[in-house]
Amino acid sequence: MTTTMSALPARAPRRPATGWFAPGSWSLFAVRRGGRFLVAIVVLVTAAFLMLQLIPGDPARESVGATAPVEAVNLRRHELGLDQPLWVQYFRFWGGLLTGHPGTSITLRMPVADVIGSRFPATAELAVITLVVVLVLAIPLGLLAAALTRGGRRRGLELGFTSVTGFFSVVPEFLMGVGLVYLFAVSTQLLPVAGRGGPTSYVLPVAALSIGSTAALARIVRAEALGVLGNDYIRTARAKRMPAIRLYLRHALPNLMTSTLTIAGLFLGSLIAGTVLVESIFAWPGLGMTIVDSIRSKDYPLAQTLVVVYGAIVLGINLVVDVLLAILDPRSTIKES
């Protein structure tokens, strides 16, 4: 861009998207966003590596226990690779992650990769089903609430909606889980309470994870929808006298998607954290129980790798959300920022 270009008013010309890395082009977005993702992964792996070094005291001693003999401590130190120079440890850590052999679990006596491979699907299932449930329920609910209460209509309904969703969004997932266990397993014995088996075994864990997020997201969708419904283009749409369904779904909903998706991305992240607790309540054989056990038993190789796995999941979600936003938003403001 030369000086003649910068002299023009900022919004006047749409810059022609010529050349491989023209501003606003997909390739530039891919390089920038992909680059940021890679940097974040590097930082994540480095932070997970440094965890072992930051543990107060001697990790090897911590790991085997205070009463163990010196030989055992030295053996463990060797197992953990702590007898190597720091940079060797660092590159070994990277090598392990990249080759898919990030060491051996101390307590389980099996390769960390195998532990994760056998546990990951259960957690992923739980998270994906929950996400679908949350999105399918929260968006119509929030939109409906906005449609019914826009412009200060039905104050009673507004109060009811905000209090009920407010309450459920305050209750954390694991307490929701305890409550559900009480209601559906102790009082009524309708649903199985532990383990992963038939379809019914999914009901309670998914409900525990999704109720709070649904309530919170529905609140946000309502607030956003109220903003959208106040726009001039909704008045234009109303001037065409279309059925209400079309007004809300065709004219309001697309304008809600950007902000809803941004927030849903954040929720999905905290949902991943929620799975750790909910898995523990329902004895769900996923990664959550594994990371808790690895921390309690000071199984550092397993814990470190799980930190990387969980961290990468969250970073991956952020990446996917950004890509979706870039596709959905016709103005592609994200692509250009």
Place this chain on the structure above:
Amino acid sequence: MAARSTGSPWRTALLAPTGLAAAAGLAVLVLLVIFGPVIWGADATTADPLSLSQPPGAVHLFGTDAGGRDVLARTMTAARLSVLMALAASVFGVLCGVVVGSLPSVMPPRLGRAVVSIFNFAIAFPGLLLTIFLSVIFGQGATGALFAIGVSIIPVYARLTHTLSSSVGGRDFVAAARILGVGKVRVVARHILPNIAGPLIVNASVTAGGALIAFASLSFLGLGVQPPEFDWGRMLNEGLSKIFVNPATALAPGIAVVLAGIVFTLAGETLARATGVNPGLTHRLPRWIPRPALPAGNVLDDVSGNASGDAVLRVRNLRVAVPHADGWREPVKGVSFDVGRGEVVGIVGESGSGKSLSCLSVAGLTDFPLKVTADTIVFDGVETLRGEHRPAGVSARAVERLLGTRMAMVFQDPMSSLNPSLRVGGQVAEAGFIHGGLTRRQAWAKAVRRLADVKIPDPARRARQHPHELSGGMRQRAMIAMGLMGNPALIIADEPTTALDVTVQREVLSVLHDVQVDSAAAILLISHDIAVVTGLCSRVLVMYQGEIVEEIATADLVAGRARHPYTRALLAAVPTMDTDRSQPMATIAEVPA
């Protein structure tokens, strides 16, 4: 908000239901923290081997746990540890966060940016996950959990502090302090932090609630408080396995966590309202006293207009009421007028004179809570309003269809009146298949023809574009094309050229003129620009303070035969090429209505 409250905002916020609940809840929590272990401490730790895992009963209100200890007493006693730990973690996290968040303001810029990117990286991870990660380092136990939770709060608060202080840091008083040679640290401590304290305190309450739940989570997972110490989370951990024997062992501490969490949330909300960070709920509407509707057939025909014979639009005694804190006010006070078929009528008046509101009411586009009443509104031979409602014999569908096909609207700001997410062609075509009985494909083809009619070049390509790809003038023409999808008898154009620059104004007006000639539709043109109105209209209604003060033919108006002083003042205020530019511009004094 201040206009309504009688006392200080603090008083108003505290006396609201949320404020009262928050105050009561906080009082209970404080009492429990101080006196809980004193009153129930002994019962909580005394094991009764004869009554293990008893269900709730007279002696033990919530029963006993696996160790034979009273669940109620344990829940009450655990309040101290649970709340204090959460507060300690929050205080640690908030203080460190504020310090870290202030660092970029006092550090060299390069180093500052590095700090910002570190906490922006950490914030990508949800708090609880970060806490669990940090537990790897700090290990299991109460102290470890305290630091893990505290540290995970730091990035959130650092970012909040940084964002807030960046916005304050750009203001004049901070710049003035810098010029006066006040040191960077002193600027932050004396000028920036006091000005962002409000939102920081409000969020601290929310953070404390979050920390309470995080602590319960960690203890529940066995990573937090270790036996024989117990907090609510630890009790849950032990109680869950006994939930089939005595559900209260898990439910009592669970309910305690939820209630305490709600108290912190309500406290945050109250603080937010008191400090003005967040306004409260919408106000109740004042009581509406309906005006008695005129009996059918008794509509006064007192309009002197020359088009009363075959009017496409007939409006009698139109009133619009808007709720205010002290009752209903009427920005439109009884407006009556006619628009003849094919006639071009202008409405002029200053901002707030009620001209736009009148036209929106005629089109049935006013929104709750506005109240529209009229003796009658007849459009295209169908009465659409009588009194407050649609007359009994007219179906809602028929009115919708009539207004959707026979009345076209063009609004003031073409930048905001088209839907940014939908293609222009689709938005234009829509009217065709909603009412016109066309298929989507036919409607699209017709939309492209209509876009061509309003002189949009390359209409097939433009139809596939989104509004942001069109210029302002083109968007306004697309709005006109939208109205032409039906067979309009009346086009209401509400300040159609105000948001456009002068050359584009001419194009849009000429398109409107051509449309009127081609389709024989009447036009009701609202404007505050007398020049625009006299150029296009044959008759002009002058509105002032919600009433039509004069109705005059354009020829008379131009010839200076206006009778009402307001009309004359309005004309005098229009500058011409020979206006003396050394004199101040003419203004309009308040005319008693």
